[in-house]
Amino acid sequence: MSFLMMHPAQTTSVLRMDGIGMRFGPVTVLDDVSFDLRAGEVHVLAGENGAGKSTLIKILAGVHRPCGGTMTLDGCAYAPAGPNDATHRGVAVVHQELSLIPAMSVADNLFLGCERTRGGWVDHASQHAAARRALAGIGLELDVTRAVESFPIGVRQMIEIGKALAHEARVLVMDEPTSALNAQEAEQLFALVALLKGRGCGLVYITHKMEEIERLADRITVLRDGRRVGTAPRAELPMERLVEWMVGREVGERFPRHAPHAGEELLRLTGFSVFSGGRSARPTVDGVSLTVRRGEIVGLGGLQGSGGSELMGGLFGAYGARTSGTAAVRGRAARFTAPRQAIRAGLAYVTNDRKASGLVLDQTIVFNATLADLPRLSPFGWRRPRAERAAAREATQPLQLRADSLDMSVGALSGGNQQKVVVAKWLRLGPDLLLLDEPTRGIDVGAKRELYSLLNAWTARGMGILMITSEMPELLAMSDRIVVLHRGRATATLTAAEATAERVLAAAMGQGGASRVTEATQS
Amino acid sequence: MTDDRDTAAMGFAGRVFRWLGSPTGRACLALALVLLVGFVFHADGAFYKAGTHRDALRQTSVYGILAAGMTLVIVTGGIDLAVGSVLALVSVCFATLTIHWGWSAWAAVPLALLIGALCGGASGLAVASWRVQPFIATLAMMALARGLAKYASGGMKVSTAVQEVDGAYRYVAVPAVFRAIDTRILGDNVPVVTAIFAVCFGLAWLALARHRWGRQLYAIGGNEEAARLSGLPVVGAKFAAYVASGLFAAVAGICQAAQEQQGDPEAGAGYELLAIAMVVVGGTSLMGGRGGLGLTLIGILTIGYLEKILSINAVPEAGRLMLTGVIILAAVLTQKRGR
Ligand SMILES: Nc1ncnc2c1ncn2[C@@H]1O[C@H](COP(=O)(O)OP(=O)(O)OP(=O)(O)O)[C@@H](O)[C@H]1O
Numbered sequence A: 001m002s003f004l005m006m007h008p009a010q011t012t013s014v015l016r017m018d019g020i021g022m023r024f025g026p027v028t029v030l031d032d033v034s035f036d037l038r039a040g041e042v043h044v045l046a047g048e049n050g051a052g053k054s055t056l057i058k059i060l061a062g063v064h065r066p067c068g069g070t071m072t073l074d075g076c077a078y079a080p081a082g083p084n085d086a087t088h089r090g091v092a093v094v095h096q097e098l099s100l101i102p103a104m105s106v107a108d109n110l111f112l113g114c115e116r117t118r119g120g121w122v123d124h125a126s127q128h129a130a131a132r133r134a135l136a137g138i139g140l141e142l143d144v145t146r147a148v149e150s151f152p153i154g155v156r157q158m159i160e161i162g163k164a165l166a167h168e169a170r171v172l173v174m175d176e177p178t179s180a181l182n183a184q185e186a187e188q189l190f191a192l193v194a195l196l197k198g199r200g201c202g203l204v205y206i207t208h209k210m211e212e213i214e215r216l217a218d219r220i221t222v223l224r225d226g227r228r229v230g231t232a233p234r235a236e237l238p239m240e241r242l243v244e245w246m247v248g249r250e251v252g253e254r255f256p257r258h259a260p261h262a263g264e265e266l267l268r269l270t271g272f273s274v275f276s277g278g279r280s281a282r283p284t285v286d287g288v289s290l291t292v293r294r295g296e297i298v299g300l301g302g303l304q305g306s307g308g309s310e311l312m313g314g315l316f317g318a319y320g321a322r323t324s325g326t327a328a329v330r331g332r333a334a335r336f337t338a339p340r341q342a343i344r345a346g347l348a349y350v351t352n353d354r355k356a357s358g359l360v361l362d363q364t365i366v367f368n369a370t371l372a373d374l375p376r377l378s379p380f381g382w383r384r385p386r387a388e389r390a391a392a393r394e395a396t397q398p399l400q401l402r403a404d405s406l407d408m409s410v411g412a413l414s415g416g417n418q419q420k421v422v423v424a425k426w427l428r429l430g431p432d433l434l435l436l437d438e439p440t441r442g443i444d445v446g447a448k449r450e451l452y453s454l455l456n457a458w459t460a461r462g463m464g465i466l467m468i469t470s471e472m473p474e475l476l477a478m479s480d481r482i483v484v485l486h487r488g489r490a491t492a493t494l495t496a497a498e499a500t501a502e503r504v505l506a507a508a509m510g511q512g513g514a515s516r517v518t519e520a521t522q523s
Numbered sequence B: 001m002t003d004d005r006d007t008a009a010m011g012f013a014g015r016v017f018r019w020l021g022s023p024t025g026r027a028c029l030a031l032a033l034v035l036l037v038g039f040v041f042h043a044d045g046a047f048y049k050a051g052t053h054r055d056a057l058r059q060t061s062v063y064g065i066l067a068a069g070m071t072l073v074i075v076t077g078g079i080d081l082a083v084g085s086v087l088a089l090v091s092v093c094f095a096t097l098t099i100h101w102g103w104s105a106w107a108a109v110p111l112a113l114l115i116g117a118l119c120g121g122a123s124g125l126a127v128a129s130w131r132v133q134p135f136i137a138t139l140a141m142m143a144l145a146r147g148l149a150k151y152a153s154g155g156m157k158v159s160t161a162v163q164e165v166d167g168a169y170r171y172v173a174v175p176a177v178f179r180a181i182d183t184r185i186l187g188d189n190v191p192v193v194t195a196i197f198a199v200c201f202g203l204a205w206l207a208l209a210r211h212r213w214g215r216q217l218y219a220i221g222g223n224e225e226a227a228r229l230s231g232l233p234v235v236g237a238k239f240a241a242y243v244a245s246g247l248f249a250a251v252a253g254i255c256q257a258a259q260e261q262q263g264d265p266e267a268g269a270g271y272e273l274l275a276i277a278m279v280v281v282g283g284t285s286l287m288g289g290r291g292g293l294g295l296t297l298i299g300i301l302t303i304g305y306l307e308k309i310l311s312i313n314a315v316p317e318a319g320r321l322m323l324t325g326v327i328i329l330a331a332v333l334t335q336k337r338g339r
């Protein structure tokens, strides 16, 4: 490893975790896990959904107290009393779920819990200056007095990192930091990772994206079912081995897309616009035309905020009557002003934010998995708990949901398993047209593979799928056709054969060739 | 959260311990504490008499009916401050209809219920369709219904003493329906109001725990956007919750009128707060999406018994109020520690 030779100092560990155990009630989540982190390295923590990755770093962050094991930081015993204590000891954590307070300003968020005060009053001037400096340090220049909610999710993620770094950090932990970022924003993040690494910071990086592991990792530790499978330098762990470590078996081809059997036309949008910000604002989707046929997967490409999600929401009736243009489902004109109408017409919509719009986190898996199917499961209004349970089991089984029981509250599931519950909810309905907005966000390689096979099975049965994904390999491999959006307009329509990462990116930046633009309007 | 006891190894004692940590367990603990106070301060054995308990149940029944309806609203993440005023409005109208106008119960009861449902429906419309904050919408309804009650009664209690044109008072007979509600059934053991409470409670429980609508209410309270995108009739379900709360307030109003043999435009002031306290002491979250009627029943009994124990011990009103406040806070704090 060339890196090792360049930085001999990095062999000393900043952080060691030894024999860590963790239980939630009767459930053992971590069992005798050891982990060490060197200065100036990126240590990737990998493993399936529910393997215990987030739990391990929550212990590191002082959120949970382990029920066994020891930790040392810079050679001293380390047992954080709480998240604040961990921050002060130099352990910064960016959690999987964003933890900023949306309505508060950027600066206030950065100094939440450790406000800079003068005589008991918050010293806004110094706080603003410090916040600006902290963010500039990670290459982010923005108005720190604006509310966090006014920034797009990618920027929010960077602010989150800025917050973690506002206090001198020796160790930075990032739990799936790119799951909500687009390619460009992810690049910025990687640059930041390199920068921090150069400063001698130790980084723990959790991700399900193989490209990122390949690109960033110095060493990799794999967890499976709460146990450590092994640790190895990146160079000694080829992808196939890594996947095998994670899943415990060989997974096979990564993107098993079968040739489409395109059938009858399911959806036709002509000049479809969505005014999600109100009628007076610029439309977020501007005159898009596209078709989806039975058996087809149509990918929607484009940067975050290019209007893909709004297109789906508008089609699904989530924005009420704030749409224009025509939509036809199975040849019949369809203008849905409420999700209920869309569902009745055979549509299903997996949103891109499971926490905000996908799940009722306090409720059980059964509750969530049967939510959209209530009318069928409760004839005459009266519920049948037994049938609901059976339905939930049937819907979650093909997705390999990992949960102790179906009565577990969804909020206690790992992020990837939550996503599976959302997918299960819509599967129950057996829709004709499935709208998927980032369906593989946060789910592990094995489960992704399962989902791809399911997509194939569904399309083989005649379902049509419209899919947004920010993972380029996924978009290229799974789509039969790709419609690329730029600022709400379709800039290109590419067949699977034509599509390359470069062409999709170029169109996403608004450089769609004229010929392809006309194609887009024709199809 | 960092509960690292191994239940498998703990056996029976462990399971009891776990149960005590659950919302139901905590609520029962609060009730048990209140009952313990009753056993200690039994007021010369008064607490051991069946009559005391029967009385405690009768006195909490009206509150309990309100709390049952309130639970449906609170589960959606809303609140209904209007129930006390609606109770007064209905009791005034019901008394006027039956005492003064001589309507039969078969006509007066449905009309009274309709009035309650309309009041609830107005709140529901504001909250569900116009997206007014529940607190504000029902606060407005609270004032409106109170005003209507005073207007309908001319600011006077509507009783069996009817003023004639010449200014003299004539006493009319107490309507049969009043007497029917203010008696005891089942061998003189169960007050009719308690039976009415039981029926109302049972209906609310069925709706929330066993009907599709209950699921919808929980989903709305837990995550309204997810509920909407899952195709649930969010507006309709919310609206119906407020209508139900209004209906229950009307039932409580009828009971109240029958027990007092009059319609009092000042009745029910502060009842909404007691009903909310019962729901919250039971452990249902004001944030919505969590809790249920089982918990509310425990809350109703906790506060009902507390009041009774304080009153049999002749604690003066000032002390009673203060103690009630302290104990509600304590009960809610034990609930919170579970999070
Ligand atoms: N508060 C909790 N109560 C009960 N079980 C929990 C709780 N938090 C986590 N778990 C369980 O612990 C296990 C590990 O969860 P964790 O979040 O660490 O997984 P993960 O490896 O981060 O998965 P993902 O890749 O999906 O994010 C899961 O099975 C989860 O259900």
Ligand SMILES: [Mg+2]
Binding pocket: A053, A054, A055, A096, A175, A414, A415, A416
């Ligand atoms: Mg995780």
